[in-house]
Amino acid sequence: AQSVAQPEDQVNVAEGNPLTVKCTYSVSGNPYLFWYVQYPNRGLQFLLKYITGDNLVKGSYGFEAEFNKSQTSFHLKKPSALVSDSALYFCAVREDSGYSTLTFGKGTMLLVSP
Amino acid sequence: NAGVTQTPKFRVLKTGQSMTLLCAQDMNHEYMYWYRQDPGMGLRLIHYSVGEGTTAKGEVPDGYNVSRLKKQNFLLGLESAAPSQTSVYFCASSYARMGEQFFGPGTRLTVL
Numbered sequence: 001a002q003s004v005a006q007p008e009d010q011v012n013v014a015e016g017n018p019l020t021v022k023c024t025y026s027v028s029g030n031p032y033l034f035w036y037v038q039y040p041n042r043g044l045q046f047l048l049k050y051i052t053g054d055n056l057v058k059g060s061y062g063f064e065a066e067f068n069k070s071q072t073s074f075h076l077k078k079p080s081a082l083v084s085d086s087a088l089y090f091c092a093v094r095e096d097s098g099y100s101t102l103t104f105g106k107g108t109m110l111l112v113s114p
Numbered sequence: 115n116a117g118v119t120q121t122p123k124f125r126v127l128k129t130g131q132s133m134t135l136l137c138a139q140d141m142n143h144e145y146m147y148w149y150r151q152d153p154g155m156g157l158r159l160i161h162y163s164v165g166e167g168t169t170a171k172g173e174v175p176d177g178y179n180v181s182r183l184k185k186q187n188f189l190l191g192l193e194s195a196a197p198s199q200t201s202v203y204f205c206a207s208s209y210a211r212m213g214e215q216f217f218g219p220g221t222r223l224t225v226l
Contacts, residue, residue, distance in 0.1 A: 009154075032212050043118070043204055043217030044157070051212060090156060094212075101147075101172060102215065106156040 002027045004093045006105035013081045014113050021076040021108045023091030033074040034092040034102070035065055044090060050074060061085070081112045115140050118218035120205050126224045127195045135190040135221050137205030145208045146188040147172075147215065148180060150201040157204065163188055164211070195225045 003026045013019045025031055032051055036044040048059025055067045065076045074091060091105040118139045127133055137146065144165050149157040159172030163182040177199060179191045188207075192199060202222050206215040 034214065036217075041220075043219050044206075044215075045217070046214040049214055096212075101159055101162060103159075104149075104157040106154060 002031075002093055002095050002100065002103050004091050004103055004105040006089075006091055006108045008108050009106075010109045010111065012111050012113065015083050016080050019078050019081045019085070019110065019112070021089050021091075021110060023074045023076065023105060025072050025074060025091070025093040027093060027095045028097075030096040031074075032094050032096060033065075033067065035059065035063070035074075035076050036090045036092065036104075038088040038090065038107075040087075047076070047089075081110075083112050083114055086110055086112045117141065118205055118207055118216050120203075120218040120221050122221060123219070124222050126226065127192075128226050129196060131195050132191070132193050133195065133223075134192075135203055135205075135223075137188045137190070137207075137218060138186055139188075139205075139207040139216070140186065141207060141209070141216065142185070143207035143209050143216070144185075145211060145213075145215075146182065147206045147208075148178070148188065148190045149204045149206065150174065151204060151220075152201050160190065160203075195223075197225045199223065200225045 034049045035047040038044045050067045058064045088107045094100045094102045121136045147162040148160040161180040166185040169180045181189045205218040208215045
């Protein structure tokens with residue numbers, strides 16, 4: 001069975017500092033990995049995905065994520081945080097098998113202080 | 115393009131009442147999904163569809179039924195609502211199974 005863990009319920013960072021939101025996963029085969037962001041009272045918005053290829057994936061709003069197969073991790077990063085980045089972030093994974101669906105983590109609240 | 119829309123946005127039901135949530139997408143996507151979001155539990159898949167006329171169970175299907183009679187619409191039904199079904203419900207669609215999902219704005223349902 002596939003699973004994803006986001007070990008931090010909340011991450012606090014000052015504006016202008018780099019941020020990291022952690023994600024680890026478990027799948028039987030090769031993973032497809034995603035990051036989504038949710039602003040208050042809104043639906044989820046896609047940020048980036050890893051299917052295959054380069055381990056460093058660049059996405060929307062200056063975010064990037066690094067796929068690390070040996071550590072089964074897919075941490076979300078941004079070099080310089082903005083107050084407007086404050087939101088709930090979800091990591092998601094699915095296996096590359098035909099019948100697999102997306103499994104979401106429990107989410108990490110990112111709070112960026114001015 | 116409106117993307118993914120959901121109706122209604124809010125609803126309050128009494129235990130035992132029934133209702134249908136409507137999801138519509140105008141992106142010609144084959145795949146559609148219904149999730150529920152509860153505090154501290156992330157999103158959990160209720161049912162999904164891989165094309166018009168098809169449906170399949172997700173992680174938490176009990177107490178829900180779905181139908182996909184038209185490609186652009188995916189309906190979620192609650193036949194006899196229970197307080198445990200109080201949640202925020204999100205619909206999503208994607209062009210391909212491995213593609214990113216596009217989410218609707220959500221329906222906040224309270225069952226008293």
